[in-house]
Amino acid sequence: EDQVTQSPEALRLQEGESSSLNCSYTVSGLRGLFWYRQDPGKGPEFLFTLYSAGEEKEKERLKATLTKKESFLHITAPKPEDSATYLCAVQGLGGYNKLIFGAGTRLAVHP
Amino acid sequence: DGGITQSPKYLFRKEGQNVTLSCEQNLNHDAMYWYRQDPGQGLRLIYYSQIVNDFQKGDIAEGYSVSREKKESFPLTVTSAQKNPTAFYLCASCPDRDENEQFFGPGTRLTVL
Numbered sequence: 615e616d617q618v619t620q621s622p623e624a625l626r627l628q629e630g631e632s633s634s635l636n637c638s639y640t641v642s643g644l645r646g647l648f649w650y651r652q653d654p655g656k657g658p659e660f661l662f663t664l665y666s667a668g669e670e671k672e673k674e675r676l677k678a679t680l681t682k683k684e685s686f687l688h689i690t691a692p693k694p695e696d697s698a699t700y701l702c703a704v705q706g707l708g709g710y711n712k713l714i715f716g717a718g719t720r721l722a723v724h725p
Numbered sequence: 726d727g728g729i730t731q732s733p734k735y736l737f738r739k740e741g742q743n744v745t746l747s748c749e750q751n752l753n754h755d756a757m758y759w760y761r762q763d764p765g766q767g768l769r770l771i772y773y774s775q776i777v778n779d780f781q782k783g784d785i786a787e788g789y790s791v792s793r794e795k796k797e798s799f800p801l802t803v804t805s806a807q808k809n810p811t812a813f814y815l816c817a818s819c820p821d822r823d824e825n826e827q828f829f830g831p832g833t834r835l836t837v838l
Contacts, residue, residue: 659829
């Protein structure tokens with residue numbers, strides 16, 4: 615069964631303190647792995663798609679990496695405005711465009 | 726401005742009532758989706774539609790119904806048969822079935838009184 619596990623559930627950082635969020639997955643053939651940012655009471659905002667092991671993508675202070683079993687979202691020198699829940703999702707090769715989501719990591723960055 | 730709109734933002738329902746949540750997109754996307762989000766859980770797929778006049782059940786379709794009469798619209802009805810309907814409902818769309826990225830609307834929070 616396809617599954618996504620995100621850790622930690624919650625993370626508190628001081629402004630400027632770099633860290634990483636983890637997304638471990640099991641899927642019958644990976645078609646894509648997705649990272650989203652979600653602010654409270656709002657819909658998820660698309661950040662990155664990764665397709666194959668070794669791939670990396672960057673956007674401002676965020677960098678996403680992918681291995682055969684997990685993905686990391688690295689946050690470099692975070693600012694308070696980076697506070698949000700970060701969601702990871704995977705899409706397998708079989709069937710329709712179905713995304714399997716993890717429960718997310720709640721990130722709080724304090725000044 | 727292209728995007729996905731959902732209405733209402735907040736919805737209150739009495740037990741035993743059916744309610745319909747609206748989802749409209751002007752992105753010319755073929756595929757549309759409905760998800761449910763509960764605290765501490767990942768998004769779960771309710772229904773999806775890859776083309777007009779066609780839709781399929783997702784993982785948790787019981788107690789819900791949809792229609793796809795127009796490309797830009799994919800309304801979700803939460804029926805009285807849904808035993809625990811209080812949740813945050815999210816609509817998403819994707820250019821076509823072969824594209825990967827799904828783009829989400831702002832969500833509707835449904836509360837059953």
